[in-house]
Amino acid sequence: MNKPQSIPRVSLTWLLIAQLLVIIPHLGHLPLWVVGLWLGCAAWRVQIYRMRARFPNAWLKGALMLAAGIGVFVSRGSLVGLDAGVVLLIAAFVLKLVEVRTRRDALVLIFLGFFTVVTAYLFDDSMLSAIFSLLPVSALLAAMIGLQQSTLATRPWATAKLAGSLLLQALPLMLLLFLFFPRMGPLWSLPGANAKGVTGLSDSMAPADIAELSQSSELAFRASFEGQPPPRNQLYWRALTLDRFDGRRWSQSGFARLPLQPSWRKQGEPINYQIVMQPSARPWLFSLDVAQTSLEGTRMMSDFRLQRKQPVDRSLLYNLTSWPQALLEPAASTETLRRALQLPDGGDPRSRAWARQLKQQYPQDEQLVQAVLRNFNRQPFHYTLRPKAVGVNSIDDFLFETRSGFCAHYAGSMTFVLRAAGIPARVVAGYQGGELNPSGNYLQVRQFDAHAWVEYWQAGKGWLRVDPTFEVAPERIELGLEEAVAGENSFLEKSPFSPLRYRQLAWLNQFRLAWDQVNYDWQRWVLGYQGAQQLELFQRWFGKVDGRWLALCLVGGGAIVLALIALFLFKPWQHQRDQQQRVFRRFERLLARHALVRQPAEGPRDFARRAAQALPGQARQIQQFARAFEAQRYGGQGQSLAILEQHLRALRRALPWRLT
């Protein structure tokens, strides 16, 4: 076994199939030339097998590697980072195919393949892709089995069947390991997948951005509550605050990025809930009002938002406790207040004048805020996703001319007016509402639930939330965007096939909700099954647990599972003699249909002789079977059972057909 061996055909077949299956999930983020490279390499390797092409020599191999490296650099702009790393890995995986000569090379290729499957999980960890990944894994195992088989084996399906049964038998053990293997935090940090093209909130907001979000039905996050969720009009999912205004856009100031823990006091009833966020490529987390989380590497920033060290680049599960009535920064620093009063140097003179007028009219801040809200309510403001265009003085134009727009307009203009009137205020960006999945009792919040509202500050009372949109379009808050814009048909107008547009079709809606729940459970119980989740589960099941207990469960459970599999495989109750006996019983049953029943004391030979006399036409076949049976059973002849079967078949064919 020392000399290098060539690769059996079965193995090569499965290697090719496995490569295709391994690459398929990566197609979404692979440059096209890699696919071409694969096709070329596969064709080349097949030609080598058919002896119509040669293995590449060292020069060619080097040149190909170099070309692949350059290709990755050109299409990804770098050779490091997860994205480029994966493309490089796949290019190597594809190129290796051409130079696979020996079984050792093939093993390297197979192990590379397993690793490539793992990298696919970093890009897509949905349930469907997990199920799909069983295909390349089976194919890789089949290739591995093929390597052990003799070069004469030519039945690829038998090999795949064996691979499948190995995987199936490994499944219970894998579940045990998955449940009980202790989870730990990352040992070192690695570059994550680039969540490019992810729609979602950003750290600056012009009204058009929100309008764009409102056209997207993509999921932002799901939330499940302990007990009854709060009423819909209380579901203000905070993401971040925007405290800088340049005349057109609201954005996050540099000050807000500083990790300064603001002072606050818990008040009122806490709400406990869990959120599973979709990748957002942003570091902030969503929460109701002000919240605390046990998630590691997360802290509260100066504007009460929760922020992680790294951006959320894959779905993230965290538990939260919110205090909607908490007192937020009753004594804010002058720096904070100064920023909450910032305005551009000029522009929007009418709004500023109106603010001054209001200030004179209402010396009390709270009265002033109410007056602004009343203004939205009384004046002919119109909630629409298709606002009329505004000029340079965008706030003036909106407040006094067009009076049509959506949350971003209302929140932005109100904050402007409050600031101009000397009341510290800021825009809050986040989501509002969400769709309740009745069967799973959780909320789905989508991008079109994006919302903006206002927070203003009062000495001793801290930051207080007001939502000017509610004054204009209460249905947006009470029912949702779809109802708010029902009149103009602008809901998801750019995605005509979104199932969300067909909620009135009951069966479709039910299917959509059920499917969403399956995915949510997958995220919560499979993807989110990390340290805290694991501990929580065990504590719920078994009370207090520790590491020793886990190890015991793992070893004990493993032993039981293994014993069961061994029993299934070895079938110690089954012996060859029984198998011969079984064939003989079939022989007896066959003859019994022709009224020939073996007497209790009659041996096989005597019985056969009697049967042969009774059925002279089939005497030869009967005798043949009996002789073979005797030779195998008593003669100690290590013959094959297949021969007995063959004789029995011959006899059955020779006998006239009879039912019982």
Place this chain on the structure above:
Amino acid sequence: MIQGLQSRWNRWLARRIPPAKNLRLSQRQIFIIPSRVGAMFILALILMLLAAINYQNSLAYGLTFLLGSVFIVAILHTYLNLSGLMLKSGPAEPVFVGEHARFNVRLESERRAHEAIVLGWPSQGMLQLDVAALSGSDAELGLPATSRGWLRPGRVRVESRFPLGILVAWSWVDLDLQLLVYPRPVEGDLPIGAGLGDDPQEQGARAHGSGADDFQGLRAYQPSDSKRRLHWKAYSRGLGLLVKDFTALSGRDISLDFSALASDTEARLSLLCYWVLQLSERQQPFSLALPGVYIGVDSGEQHRDRCLRALTLFGSSFAEPGAPA
């Protein structure tokens, strides 16, 4: 130190797997450990686990655990592929020194198929074969015969890495394989006086080593003729069955006497071996005298084999004929 361990290992092995002509592999005989490929596999799994931990990716954990479980389940499968396999040693023909000794081993399946069974001595190159369910396969193990006497190759290694190659299940079985290695026949003259009588005048009894002038020609085959003298070349040319005819050296029976030869033992045995074969081919009766052994005048295959056996075992401690201790 290493030798001490080796001999202890051998003693332990002899107790655990005593020699037997037929052997059924079971947990008593089968050992199993991860192979080098298995070590690579485990290394790959560790890398995957590191990726799972660092990316906190449950699916990567899942695949790592799945393949880890496959490794464990493969222990059963690898063991199963060897377990229940019957090994039977078949008859082995004697060979001459310098020839290739062939041992027949039959592998039989009791129940299930045994795929990719590897058999042989690691130094000689191993043989791979499949055994279908409830049937058998024959393996012929070759070994160069380098010295005269009983050739006992010792324990045969049976191993299986099927299905995944990540584990190797093996056994060293002693199938009591043995065969006789006859001395290498070396052409040469017999000394004068090899004739049984002591009359030196009887020149006709003198046998020549060259044997060329003893060859008389070809004649038609008769059923009583030895098949060894068939002239196959003539047959292949379509001349019919002919036998090579030798002049029967008239009168005297020939005595092959070890003590009448002058050279070292092995050379004398080689010469005697040559003459045993020559005379048997000519169907001429002869006797063989070795120190301590005398085989009376006779001819025929049985006589030849007896003489060859005596030559082979000359000087060895084994009693003649009898099986080895």
